[in-house]
Structures are given as C-alpha cells and as structure tokens.
Amino acid sequence: MNTLLFLNLGAGEIVLIALVVLLLFGGKKIPELMKGLGKGVRNFKDGLKDVEDQINSDAADSNSDKK
Template identity: 80%
Template sequence: MKTLLFLNLGTGEIIIIAFAILLLFGGKKIPELMKGLGKGIRSFKDGMKDVENQIDKAVNEPDEKEK
C-alpha cells in the first residue's frame, strides 16, 4: 500500500478523508473551496516573492550612509 511521505497516510485513510469532506461540504461546494484554497496559496507565494525581492534589493543596494 502506498503512503504519502509527509503525512504517512495510506490509500484507505485518504479515501475516508475524501468521503468525509464530500459529506461535510457537498459536491457543489468542493470546487469553490479548492478555488479559494488555490487563490490563498498563490497569494502567499506572491507575498513571499515580494519579501525576497525586498531583501535582495536591500542587500544589493549600496548604503546611503556610507557616501
């Protein structure tokens, strides 16, 4: 039986979790939830890129005080 390495879940557990989510939210709500989750992840990644760019910019610019 295959397992996911990061959660150590087997196929049976994944099927049970998927079935529980389907029961809780219904078939019509799941695409909306996944769309919202995708937007949230994309927003988080964009924010992380902005922080990295600001850090790179601060490190690569010469100090104004040294002039």
C-alpha cells in the same frame, strides 16, 4: 511510494478523508472550496516572492553602499 511523507497518510486514509469532506460539504461546495484554497496558496506564494525580492534588493543596496 504510497504515502504522503509529511502526514504519513496512505491511499486508504486519503480516500476516507475525501469521502468525509464530500459528505460534510456536498458536491456543489467542493469546487468553491478548492478555488478559495487555490487563491490562498497563490497569494501566499506571491507574498513569499515579494519578501524574497525585498530581501535581495536590500542586500544589493547594502553591498553597493559598501563600495
């Protein structure tokens, strides 16, 4: 499986994109960008978990009120 299914990108396209990013941002900026991207993804996942927990607790409260 040589492609990313959701973007339909092959290995050649991924390498080309990586080279363009390297040229645009330089080698020193890429680790900072990846660190920021990782923090963003982590915050997004934490937010989703908080919303899911809130929905589950509201559903549990609703079910206990009916009894």
